[in-house]
Amino acid sequence: MHLSTSIWVWIAAFFTLAIFSFLYKDNPFYRFAESVFVGSSAAFAFLNLWFFDVKPKLWDPIAKGNILYVIIPLILSILMLTRFIPKIKWLSRWAIAFTVGMGAGLGITGMIQGYLVPQLKGTFLPLWVPGNLATTVNNWLLVFGTIFTITYFYFSKPIKGKFGVAAKIGIIFIMVAFGASFGYTIMARVSLLIGRVYFLLHTWLGMV
Amino acid sequence: MNTFEKLAQIDRRIIYLILFIVVAIPFLFKVQISMKPTSDVVEAYEFIDSIPEGSAVIISIDYDASSMPELQPMLEAILRHLFSRNIRVLLMSQWALGLPLGQEAIEQVAEEYDKKYGVDYVVLGYRPGLQAVIINMGRDLPATFDNVDYKNRPLKDMPVMEGIKNYGNIAVIIGLEAGSVGDLWAQFANSRYGVKLILGATAVVAPDLYPYKQAGQVVAILGGLRAAADYETLVKHKGAATYGMASQAFVHFLIIAFIILGNIGYLASRRKRRS
Numbered sequence: 250m251h252l253s254t255s256i257w258v259w260i261a262a263f264f265t266l267a268i269f270s271f272l273y274k275d276n277p278f279y280r281f282a283e284s285v286f287v288g289s290s291a292a293f294a295f296l297n298l299w300f301f302d303v304k305p306k307l308w309d310p311i312a313k314g315n316i317l318y319v320i321i322p323l324i325l326s327i328l329m330l331t332r333f334i335p336k337i338k339w340l341s342r343w344a345i346a347f348t349v350g351m352g353a354g355l356g357i358t359g360m361i362q363g364y365l366v367p368q369l370k371g372t373f374l375p376l377w378v379p380g381n382l383a384t385t386v387n388n389w390l391l392v393f394g395t396i397f398t399i400t401y402f403y404f405s406k407p408i409k410g411k412f413g414v415a416a417k418i419g420i421i422f423i424m425v426a427f428g429a430s431f432g433y434t435i436m437a438r439v440s441l442l443i444g445r446v447y448f449l450l451h452t453w454l455g456m457v
Numbered sequence: 458m459n460t461f462e463k464l465a466q467i468d469r470r471i472i473y474l475i476l477f478i479v480v481a482i483p484f485l486f487k488v489q490i491s492m493k494p495t496s497d498v499v500e501a502y503e504f505i506d507s508i509p510e511g512s513a514v515i516i517s518i519d520y521d522a523s524s525m526p527e528l529q530p531m532l533e534a535i536l537r538h539l540f541s542r543n544i545r546v547l548l549m550s551q552w553a554l555g556l557p558l559g560q561e562a563i564e565q566v567a568e569e570y571d572k573k574y575g576v577d578y579v580v581l582g583y584r585p586g587l588q589a590v591i592i593n594m595g596r597d598l599p600a601t602f603d604n605v606d607y608k609n610r611p612l613k614d615m616p617v618m619e620g621i622k623n624y625g626n627i628a629v630i631i632g633l634e635a636g637s638v639g640d641l642w643a644q645f646a647n648s649r650y651g652v653k654l655i656l657g658a659t660a661v662v663a664p665d666l667y668p669y670k671q672a673g674q675v676v677a678i679l680g681g682l683r684a685a686a687d688y689e690t691l692v693k694h695k696g697a698a699t700y701g702m703a704s705q706a707f708v709h710f711l712i713i714a715f716i717i718l719g720n721i722g723y724l725a726s727r728r729k730r731r732s
Binding site: 272273293297301302305355359360362363364366367368370371391426429430433434435436437439440441442443444445446447450451456457 | 470473476477480481484485487523524525526527553554583584585588589603640641643644645647648649659660661663664668669671672673674680681682683697700701704705708709712
């Protein structure tokens with residue numbers, strides 16, 4: 250056993266144990282750790298916004314006399330702040346409209362060009378691959394899994410009869426996807442616990 | 458109340474304690490399990506192995522401390538592979554808190570391989586904007602980072618940046634993802650500019666990224682601690698991920714046992730209620 254001599258490791262160990270103590274029951278150590286986390290997160294968010302957004306993109310150009318480069322963002326920023334003045338708060342809608350428009354533009358092109366079209370292309374698979382039974386089965390599962398799953402989300406027709414059967418098969422595919430996702434989630438959460446236990450036993454206590 | 462019913466109503470704190478003990482035991486007794494690397498990890502490894510020496514790759518740190526146990530060992534293993542093959546590394550981050558983690562890993566691994574800052578690797582830094590950053594990098598990579606590294610040193614003076622203008626000069630982007638930035642890399646960097654992508658992700662995120670692999674937008678996906686351990690196996694350097702896999706396996710067995718016991722307990726109590 251070789252205890253760490255670093256004060257930061259001891260602080261990290263204290264906060265780890267304080268957070269873990271909530272598993273037993275709520276207590277002052279947990280609340281203290283939670284408050285420190287919330288406070289430092291808020292401070293970080295403010296500094297992050299200032300040093301990576303406002304200062305380099307707006308403040309510095311103005312300070313250097315290049316106000317023309319940032320005149321439009323500056324006006325939009327001021328318009329956004331009018332939300333705090335009831336009489337003229339409607340002006341903030343212009344800035345919001347710009348943000349929504351830009352977000353929608355980026356989102357739509359990204360989704361169509363980068364998601365929908367490639368995903369559709371990825372579903373056009375041969376249903377018979379000579380000499381490769383595994384790929385053939387895989388392709389059948391993928392093609393019909395996609396069709397049946399989409400069937401389940403088709404709400405313009407009552408889910409009954411042959412259509413209902415297809416939708417129910419779709420549910421099976423959805424459940425398998427949920428199961429896989431849930432399994433992966435357990436793995437991820439356990440990995441986080443492993444990381445903390447390794448930190449406590451290795452970095453802090455020096456037992457392993 | 459029979460045994461199964463009692464087990465179904467076991468105090469959750471006892472379960473937590475058992476879980477903690479099961480995670481700790483493999484570390485204390487140095488238990489290790491042998492693993493055969495999964496095909497996805499082998500694909501990623503072989504792709505990186507096929508990159509010519511002297512090429513440049515981008516590594517994007519899109520996670521923070523909460524995802525370190527899974528992604529930090531993955532990053533270190535990938536860096537060992539890249540540096541052992543004399544590939545230039547451009548490190549950046551789409552998460553502000555990710556950059557120090559990436560820096561820590563690259564400095565440590567660079568020292569092992571005697572790699573020099575500015576010559577073999579560079580830390581470009583963090584820029585907010587997500588998809589805007591990704592799109593701009595495709596047009597003018599240095600300009601996206603204001604032509605300076607994370608300490609405001611000019612990129613044009615660094616040999617590592619020689620010949621790098623945009624994605625056309627990048628062999629592959631390796632994104633390490635704890636959120637949705639991986640989607641953006643696939644949707645904008647790959648689909649718009651055709652740049653090759655390898656995405657390493659936490660186990661929670663990995664299932665959401667597999668459709669990109671199926672559609673050929675991503676070369677390979679590395680999912681969670683297991684993928685990190687596999688990569689460590691391939692680069693023949695055991696690290697935190699390999700040591701953690703025994704605990705991972707033990708806990709999985711424990712959880713399966715809990716699920717079975719819980720269901721038996723539930724069925725037993727339902728049967729009793731009905732009778």
